[in-house]
Amino acid sequence: MSLKEINETFKEISSMKPLSLLKCTKCDEKLERSYKEGEYATKVVEDKCPKCASPMYVKLIYVNPPPQPQSSY
Amino acid sequence: MVLQFFPNIPLNWMTVRTLSRIADKLKVLNEFDIRGKKTLAEQLKKYGANVDKMNEYVQEIVEYFDIGPVDRDPYGILNRLEYIIDLSRFRLRSLLKSYAPNIDEGTLSTLENTAAVANILHLINKVAKHYYNLAKKFRNFYIAQQIEFIMPQLIDLAKNYYKALPATTQQIPIGDGIGPLVIANMYRKYNVAEVKDVGNEMILGEAYFENRKLLLMKAKGPGGTVGKPGASVKQIVDLYKDAIKVIITIDAASKLEGEETGSIAQGIGAAIGDPGPEKYKIEEAALTYRIPLVAIIIKQGFNEAISPMVKQIATKVDEVIERVEKLIREMVPEGGMALVVGIGNTLGVGNGA
Missing domain, CATH: 3.40.50.1470 (Peptidyl-tRNA hydrolase)
Incomplete structure (x- = not known):
């Protein structure tokens, strides 16, 4: 890996966008949106459930994995 | 034909070529090291560290080490190991707290993770450089070959540790x-x-x-x-x-x-x-x-x-x-x-x- 190739990695890391999966505290409704700074799993957030308008909490925080290079086999 | 009378020439040439390839890869490890230190400095600054002394602080953190307990006499080694681990963590936390006085207890653990990543990136770079310099010093083809062989793994390791930095700075689960x-x-x-x-x-x-x-x-x-x-x-x-x-x-x-x-x-x-x-x-x-x-x-x-x-x-x-x-x-x-x-x-x- 050269310095030029590693710059691609730096770009990939800086463009990594974490997502928060919110879950309603009352019903099973789930909602995926961009992660906001200061959030953590289980935190109750300001978003309201689109179905029943109850408060929602952060169930999971994750990133989508970068695309893997195709194997030649 | 002429080279048969000077058997060292091809080997020396191969050593020079290998060292040149390693030097290119070392630039990559060095870049990871620099970026790790930079991220640590930014975090320290965020929590009130003295900017004038930043280089000194960062250097002290990335050079931080602990010495494992003696294992020739394994009796009670786990207790001693636990003591060293606790002590090392306590000391690192104290250092970070003294450098970044505005930090709270919860965030201190996260900063500790950032410091650990910067420390490892520095260590990987340092060890790779050590073997490169050793091969150069003794013009030893075999040492150069060994470091060249493991270079892809070292770069991969550094890359993976570097990827941990956004998680520690933004407090995202790993x-x-x-x-x-x-x-x-x-x-x-x-x-x-x-x-x-x-x-x-x-x-x-x-x-x-x-x-x-x-x-x-x-x-x-x-x-x-x-x-x-x-x-x-x-x-x-x-x-x-x-x-x-x-x-x-x-x-x-x-x-x-x-x-x-x-x-x-x-x-x-x-x-x-x-x-x-x-x-x-x-x-x-x-x-x-x-x-x-x-x-x-x-x-x-x-x-x-x-x-x-x-x-x-x-x-x-x-x-x-x-x-x-x-x-x-x-x-x-x-x-x-x-x-x-x-x-x-x-x-x-x-x-x-």
């Missing part, structure tokens, strides 16, 4: 945090209203599941810490003794090449990847009261364990909870009790209630 994430979701699922601080940076919540009592334990979040689960398990087992019918540990585990990320497996023993003291305490506590010790692992690559958690791992939480429930139905009679421990770094994972 792959290793799947165990605590499962427990935090169990707190929510069973409506655990209150969790107790049981010391050693660990928390415990009580829940009921089909007439069985569940003791759900994880490290105290959302700062980046693993706590001391062994000490806390021992404390809880000593309290409830054989009323606990099973101890279930949930942890991330290294997958082999070709295995699927996020695949779940179940086995016997304590699923914990510490250097020894915590695992020993869990095993000892289970053995004392003959409590079955069951492990659930969520497989992932080393790079995935230390970088922000990927969707493929995070979405396994509900499946792991189902597995735990199935195990409890099988192993704990109604009215019985189970201790479920989520092992791993609780960065970005709160305390449920």
